[in-house]
Amino acid sequence: MCGIVGYTGRLEAAPLLLDGLRRLEYRGYDSAGVAVLDAGRIEMVKASGSVANLAEKTANGAALTGKCGIAHTRWATHGAPTDTNAHPHLSEHGLFAVVHNGIIENFAALKGELEAEGIVFRSETDTEVVAHLLEKYYDGDLKSAVMRTAARLEGSYVLGVLCAKEPGRLFCVKEAGPLILGVGVGENYFASDVTALVSRTKNVIYMSDGELAELTPEKITVYDRTGRETAKEVSHVVWDVEAAEKGGYEHFMMKEIMEQPRAVKNTVEPRIRGGEIVFEDFGLTAEEIRRFSRVVITACGSAYHAGVVAKYVIESLCRVSVETALASELRYSDPIIDGRTLLIVVSQSGETADTIAAMRECMARGARSLAIVNVVGSTIARLADNVIYTHAGPEIAVATTKGYTTQLAALYLFAVWYADKLGAIDAARRAELIAALYALPSMVQRAIDLNVHVKYLAERWHGHKSLFFIGRNIDYAAAMEGSLKLKEISYIHSEAYAAGELKHGTIALIDEKRLVVALCCQEQLYDKMVSNIQEVKARGAKVLGVALEGNRRIFAEADDVLYVPRGERLFAALPEIVPLQLFAYYIARENGCSIDKPRNLAKSVTVE
Ligand code: M6R
Secondary structure (H helix, E strand, C coil), rough: CCEEEEEECCCCHHHHHHHHHHHHHHHHEEEEEEEEEECCEEEEEEECCCCHHHHHHCCCCCCCCCCEEEEEEECCCCCCCCCCCCEEEECCCCCCEEEEEECCCCHHHHHHHHCCCCCCCCCCCCCCHHHHHHHHCCCCCCCHHHHHHHHHCCCCEEEEECCCCCCCEEEEEECCCCEEEECCCCCCCCCCCCHHHCCCCCCCEEECCCCCECCCCEEEEEECCCCCCCCCCCCECCCCCCCCCCCCCCCHHHHHHCHHHHHHHHHHHEEEECCEEEECCCCHHHHHHHHHHHHEECCCHHHHHHHHHHHHHHHHHHHEEEEEEEEEHHHHCCCCCCCCCEEEEEEEECCCHHHHHHHHHHHHCCEEEEEEEECCCHHHHHCCCCEEECCCCCCCCCCCCCHHHHHHHHHHHHHHHHHHCCCCCCHHHHHHHHHHCCCCCHHHHHHHHHHHHHHHHHHHHCCEEEEEEEEHHHHHHHHHHHHHHHHHHCHHHHHECCCCCCCCHHHHHHHHHHEEEECCHHHHHHHHHHHHHHHHHHCCEEEEEEEEECHHHHHCCEEEEEEEEEHHHCCCHHHHHHHHHHHHHHHHHHCCCCCCCCCCCCCCCCCC
16 A cells, blocks of 8 residues: 655765655555755655656755655545645644555544634645644654654555754654564665665664654664653565566466466475474464365455465364454454464565454454465564465565465465374375475476466457356355456456356346356366356357366366466366466556556455
8 A cells, every 4th residue: 555765874875765655666656756865955746647747846866955754655545645645744833744554544633623713724635634743742752753753643654754954854653554673774764665775775664553753864773652762673675676677577366476486386395394394483383284274364355365275185084273454344254263272374565454354353252363464574474373474575566476376375384384293194195285286386397387288368358347266166266266366457347156056146137248258177076067168168168178188178168268287186276376467467467557557446455
């Protein structure tokens, strides 16, 4: 969603801040702004639309002089995406500039109070109250003004604060939402995402909720909620800046699809040693895991779809009951959770607001939590009792690809480990499953190698206005993800349906204008899928079959076929999604859509 960056050092701030904003653009935004401090005056420029507009208005930052500043990309929540509503926001007398990620829930009450004191608001945003409160509470002590202001705020907020009377000094505050400090030499940074920092420094500090930080060029000081100085560990980011750049591809999404064999390998292989699955730094012992009576998996979007796949896999291998719940529903469902529940939380970003809220709710009821997360040091990773990191590297395209497949890989690893600890599989089956895990990267590569054929099919079918993805069992779970990929980047209506459920109402929508993508990789259910294909064909629909290599029978049923490499049945969703990612990509490209930054979407949904 919104992105923030702050810099204090010896260089001109504005060009560096603009570079940081460009690296945050992938998160979704509709306007941007920058403020720098020069000779006791805050200079500010804002622009609706892309960071390129802001760059043009400021001659790439050269029009602004000052060595300390803050900047923001906005995803509108309160007020339209106009220049006025863009951040930063200034206080009444221009003493403070503020950037903000999140939502101030009590802003209406605060605004009423400030207006009664004679303050005139310029924007429609919730953020502007923060600037005015800072000026109201500032009496020469910046830290105290920031703390008093933060104490008045309800909701989620990450704030960056610049004060005209405090040269070289920045403050930032975190209360739900990511905030990372970049530790430099003679310069320091803050940002809402590591990608904004890695071109300048790889030494970072992950902030926790309730903390505030004071940055000068020479020093970073972090304080807890009570204002007491708190010691923080400096972590080292392991990936290079190139990982967050396109590297010759037209889109990040294609680059990330192509990176999947490596990402899956990095997730799986370090965890297999001597024919056993080993989770380092993993707090769950075999004894503890045997005490769980059920598993609840919670997540949003594609991560939820990975959870639906995992339900089939864990139940099949472990014979333990698994519920997969949408985090946005679970959080308000008064869930039946206790100390015998293992809660698996799946999230690429580790910052999804609904997922965090559901996790907190379940942990408060006694659940032990295991997070499957990509971003190191993210909120979910830090809240969880145990973490399995997916090693996907930075994912920039809004539509997740390698984030999702590495989630599947991590969940498969966990399922096999869990089954083994429960004694639910014998040594021969364990060896077979471990071999299947090892084979996953090469299967993904073989699926990618069919790229040219997928492109041809996308060119053939891109004109359809409505698609259905159908499947049974794990194929149904994969259909959900295939359908989401298509709709989010191509804006074509698409629905995923359990193939057997279609005839209970939705088949009324099937006619000669529909394309049905029929996933047939669970061969134990192949004949049932053939019946469903015949049902839709009888009503005029065209069918694109997705089947395992070597299946010749499918040609008699489908108009076209996408093949998927054959391997362990339970792990089929992983290679199976690759042609569907490519299919969505090429259809969106044919239709001229904004692939990496689809309309209305943000990379990480940090508000409810
Ligand atoms: O960062 P998370 O995995 O928690 O994000 C969850 C969803 O917002 C995310 O998977 C979303 O559905 C993707 N845009 C799908 O491509």
